[in-house]
Amino acid sequence: MSSAAALRARGIGRVFTSAGGVVHACNAVDFDLFPAELVVVRGPSGAGKTTLLNLLAGLDTPTAGEVWIGDRKITDMAENMAVEMRRSLIGYVFQSFGLLPMLSATENVEVPLRLLRVNPSERTVRVAEMLARVGLSEHAEQRPAELSGGQQQRVGIARALVNRPRVLFADEPTGQLDSASASTIMNLIGTLVRADGISAVIATHDPLLVARADRVFDIHDGRLSEHRRGGRHAVQ
Numbered sequence: 001m002s003s004a005a006a007l008r009a010r011g012i013g014r015v016f017t018s019a020g021g022v023v024h025a026c027n028a029v030d031f032d033l034f035p036a037e038l039v040v041v042r043g044p045s046g047a048g049k050t051t052l053l054n055l056l057a058g059l060d061t062p063t064a065g066e067v068w069i070g071d072r073k074i075t076d077m078a079e080n081m082a083v084e085m086r087r088s089l090i091g092y093v094f095q096s097f098g099l100l101p102m103l104s105a106t107e108n109v110e111v112p113l114r115l116l117r118v119n120p121s122e123r124t125v126r127v128a129e130m131l132a133r134v135g136l137s138e139h140a141e142q143r144p145a146e147l148s149g150g151q152q153q154r155v156g157i158a159r160a161l162v163n164r165p166r167v168l169f170a171d172e173p174t175g176q177l178d179s180a181s182a183s184t185i186m187n188l189i190g191t192l193v194r195a196d197g198i199s200a201v202i203a204t205h206d207p208l209l210v211a212r213a214d215r216v217f218d219i220h221d222g223r224l225s226e227h228r229r230g231g232r233h234a235v236q
């Protein structure tokens with residue numbers, strides 16, 4: 001594969017078999033994500049957005065095809081290596097925030113650094129810096145239940161970026177927010193990703209983030225197609 005891509009997928013598929021029958025949630029998807037590129041994936045409910053993001057992030061294993069992050073193939077990696085790779089190279093923002101309820105904002109953001117065995121003094125500095133960047137320094141000691149939805153998602157973004165990932169994934173990050181909070185979160189993600197030169201894949205319907213994307217993809221019945229070109233990189 002070319003070393004230019006931050007992430008590359010070839011022929012990936014995911015078949016789910018359940019009482020409801022067989023579903024091709026992801027079907028023969030080829031995808032390249034370039035360095036410092038912000039890509040939006042949009043599609044109706046059940047189209048396969050979450051499935052695709054999980055496969056690209058290595059949170060799920062495809063039933064067909066291969067995925068590389070940088071020059072490392074993640075689809076046949078031993079699980080312990082895959083865990084280390086995810087911790088160091090990937091950030092993930094969830095629609096439902098995914099924060100640990102008993103931990104403060106600071107402690108939630110610190111979790112990825114603890115898992116990476118970053119030393120305590122460096123953790124303190126990086127967490128404080130990250131909370132400042134998302135505008136939450138004043139709320140650092142509050143638990144999720146003491147924060148608004150928009151504030152909780154800002155904690156989620158800080159947690160996803162504190163490990164300085166190569167690729168950020170966000171699955172409908174504003175799906176549970178009112179329009180004002182959604183707008184703040186969308187701008188924040190766009191600004192942070194640009195500032196840090198991170199590549200990002202975001203599933204969203206929000207026109208604000210769609211407008212900020214380098215490329216937009218549509219997904220229907222697990223099939224991905226590019227909506228428009230004109231970003232900084234041509235599709236190969």
Ligand SMILES: Nc1ncnc2c1ncn2[C@@H]1O[C@H](COP(=O)(O)OP(=O)(O)OP(=O)(O)O)[C@@H](O)[C@H]1O
Nearest residue numbers: 016017018023025044045046047048049050051052
């Ligand atoms: N664990 C599973 N077992 C069986 N079917 C599944 C499973 N996960 C997803 N599916 C099916 O795969 C298809 C794609 O689901 P997915 O969650 O990826 O869609 P989505 O586009 O993210 O939807 P939404 O916008 O509602 O979150 C759906 O038909 C869904 O029912």
